[in-house]
Amino acid sequence: MNGGNFKMKKILSLALVLMLAVTMFTGCGSKPAADEQKPNEEAGLTGKVVIAGSTSVQPLSDELAAAFKEKYPEVSVEVQGGGSSVGVKSAIDKIVDIGASSRELKEDEKAVGLKEYVIAKDGIAVAVNPSNSVEDLTMEQIKKIFTGEITNWKEIGGADKPIVVVTREEGSGTRGAFIEITKVEGKDADGNTKDFTTSTALVQPSTGAVKQTVANTPDAIGYVSMGALDNTVKTVKVEGVEATEENAKAGSFKISRPFIYLTNGEESEVVKAFIEFVMNEGQEIVKEEYISIK
Template sequence: MKIKKRNLLGVCLIIGALFTGCGSKKSTIIELKGSDTILNVSQGIAEKYMAKNPDTKIAVTGGGSGVGISSLLNKTTDIAMASRSMKEKEYEKAEEAKVKVQEIVLGYDGITIIVNNDNQVKDISSKKLGEIFRGEITNWKDIGGTDSPIVVLSRDSSSGTHEFFKEHIIREGKKNQKEYGSQTLYAPSNQAIKQEVKNNINAIGYIGMGYMDDTVHSLAVDGITPSVENVADKSYPIAREVYWYVPENSDKSEAIDNLVDFAISKDGQEIVKNEGFIPRSL
C-alpha cells in the first residue's frame, strides 16, 4: 500500500489561515493537539474538511498524546489526539476541571517493530521483545542475529505509543514497575526512529504502521506480521485504537461535532486508510 507522506518539519502544522480575510462572516477556529502518530491523518482530515467548509479553520499541533490530553483538560485545545486511551487520573482531572470528555475511536494502528534492512532477524516473540527493551537482552546473537550490540530506540515519555508499548510489551500487560532499559535511546517522533534504524544496522525501534516504508524492515511478532488484515482482526499482538478526545461542553461543540462526524464518515475514514491506518469498520 503506497502511503503519501507529509513534511513533518517542526511540531506544529497550521492548516489554513487562522483568521478570515475579506468579508464580515467570522470563521470558526478549531485546534487539535497531541499524538504525533496520528498527526498526518488528522491533518489530512482537516484539509479535506476545510475544503468542504471554508468558514472553518483548523490548526493541528503535535507534541505527544500526553501533551494533547493535558491541553484538553486545561482548555487550551479543542480536540486531543491520542495514540493511547486516557488514564484514570486524567479522567479525574477532567472531572475536577469540569470538562466532560467524549472518546472518539478514529481508527486502528499496529505498532510496527522495525530493524535495518540488512539485519537478518525477521521474527521475534513478544517475550524476547520485552527483554530487549528492558535491557535484559543486549546482543543480536541471542535472538538469531550477528554478534553485535543491540541499539534500542523508543519514543519519548510524552508519546502515547511509548506508554502503550510499556504497558503491553515491557510490563507484559501486568501491573508491575518494569521500565525501559537504562541504555534505551529516546526519539521525539516516528520519523526520527525510522531514520536512525535506516542508518544503523544494529538498531531496533517501533513506529506506527502508517509510517512504514521500504527504507526499513518490519519484524513479525509471535509469527504474525503487522498487516491491515492482522491489525483489523486483532491477531497482531501490538494492535491498538487511536483516538480523538473531545469536550462535550465546549462553546464550539457544534463545530467540533461536525468535524468529528466527518472524521468517522466514509470520506474521513478513507483518509484514515490512505494514511496507513485501519478504518473503524474495514
Template sequence: MKKKFVAIAAAATLVMAVLAGCGSTDTSNVNAATAASEAPGSEAAPEAASSEAVSSEAPSSEAAADLSGSISMAGSTSMEKFANALAESFMAKYPGVTVTAEFTGSGAGVEAVTAGSVDIGNSSRNLTDDEKAAGVAENIVAIDGIAVVTDPANTAAGLTKEQLSGIYTGEIKNWKDAGGEDQAIVVVGREAGSGTRGAFEELLDIEDKCAYANELDSTGAVMAKVAATPGAIGYVSLDVIDDTVKTLAVDDVEPTVENIKGGSYLLSRPFVMATKGEISEQTEAVQEMFSYLASDEGKALVESVGLITVD
C-alpha cells in the same frame, strides 16, 4: 492485546488510541490563512464520558459555505500525519473553518482538552479512568499498528513476543540471541508519557521494566535514530514506515493493515480524538468534523495515511 490519530481520513461508526512526555516538545501548526495558534475549547461536561463511536448521524451543516469558526487540536506526535491531513482536507471542504494542530504528546493533549484550552485532544492510546471521570469523551477515530523497526542492515527476520520483551527489559542484549548476528542491541523508544510507549509496553506487559539506551520525544526522532544506528531497535506508528528502516514480524505475523484488521498482529492501538463532553455538546464545526470522519470521504482519508477505519 491492550493499548492505545489528526490527519483526515478517519473512522466510521465505532471510533477507537499517554501523558505528555518528559522529553522536549515536538510542535507544529496547521493553519488556514492567518490561523490563530489557539482556539477556544468546548464546554466542559459535568459527568464522565465513556468511549464513543464517531457516528454518521452527527449533525451536519446545511452547506459548506455556511460553516465557520475554528477547531483547535493538540496531542499525540504519532497522530501528526493524520491530523495534518484531516486539517487540510476539512479546511478545503469548509473554507470558513480554521483548523490548528499542535503535537505535544498524548498526555498533554488530553490535559489541554480537559482544561478547555483546545477543542480536541489527540491521544494514541485509550483514555484512563481518571481522564474519563474528568468528563472527557474517548472518540476512537482509527486503529494504528505499532511497527517494530531496526536499522536496514539487521539480519533478523522477526521476533517472538518473548524475545521482544526480553530485548526491552534488558534480558537479551545481543542480536545473536534473537535471530541476528553477533551485535549489541541498542534499545530505542519513546519518552515517558508517550502514547506509543504506553501502548507498546502495556501490550507486551513490561510497564516500568524497560531498559532504554535512548528515550526520544517524537516518532520522527525514533525513526531517524534507528535508521542511523547499527544494531538499533525501536517502535513507531505503522503509518510512518518508509525504506530508511526495516520492519520485523512479531510471532511470525507482519505488521500489515490486513493482519491488524484480522486481529492476528499483536501490536495495535486506537487513535482517539478526545472531547470535553460528548460530540453533541461541541461546537457546530467540531461536530461537523466528526461527521466528516464518519463519512465515506473521511474513511478514505483515514486509509490514505495508512490507518485502519473502525467499523
C-alpha cells in the same frame, strides 16, 4: 375593424407565446441553479475548532485540518500539541473543542463521560532481514534489543551474530510511538523522560531508508509503520501475534495504539462537521500512513 381586430389578436397571441417561452426558459434554468447552491452552502460553514493533545496525533490532525479547510474555507482549525494527558484534561476542562489522545483513557478519565472517537490506529511492525531465523519476540526482548542490553542474536534464539539496530531520526512520529510503547523511552535519574535507544543504532531519515537498510543488512532489526510494509523485509511476531492491520485494529498486536478525538458535552455545528469529515472522507488521508478505521 375586422382587419384591425385580427392584427391585435395576432400581436396578443405572439406576446403570449413569448411570455410562455421566457417562463419555461427561466423555470428550466432554475433547477441547476438550485443544485449549484449546495456546495456554496457547504462552503458557507463558519467557525473555529481548537484541537490540543497528543504530539503523535498532531501531524495527522494538521493534515485533516488542511483538507477540511479546503472544503470549508471560512472555518479555522487550530491544532496544538502538549501530549495525550494534556489533550484529555483540556477536553475535561472544556478549554478546547477536541482533545487528542494516542492512548486509551484511564478509568477515572472515562468516568467523566467524554465522548470518544477513534479516528485511526497506529501499528508498528518489528522488521528483520528475510534471512533471519528469529520468528517471535517478547516486548521485553524488543526493549532490551533497542536499548542495547541484548546485542547478539544467539541470546534470543538466533545465529551467533551481533545485532544491528536500525532506528528513525529524533522527532519522527514513528520513533516516538515505538519507543513509548516498547518502553525504550523511560525516566532518567532526575525523573525526566528520556529516549534510551542504544547509541550504536543506525539512524535513518525515513521509513523507506529503514526498510532498505534492514533488507540489505542480514543481522539488522528495525521498525516500520504497517502501512509501509512490503516483502523486502520480514516481520516478526510480538508475543505470538502477527503484525497485521487486522490484529492492530483488534488490539491484540501490542505495538499499536488508537488515535482518539475527545469531546465533552454538546458539540457545535462546526465541530460536528469536522468530526464527521474525519470519520468519513478523512479516512483516505488516515490510510496513507496509518490504519484506517474503515
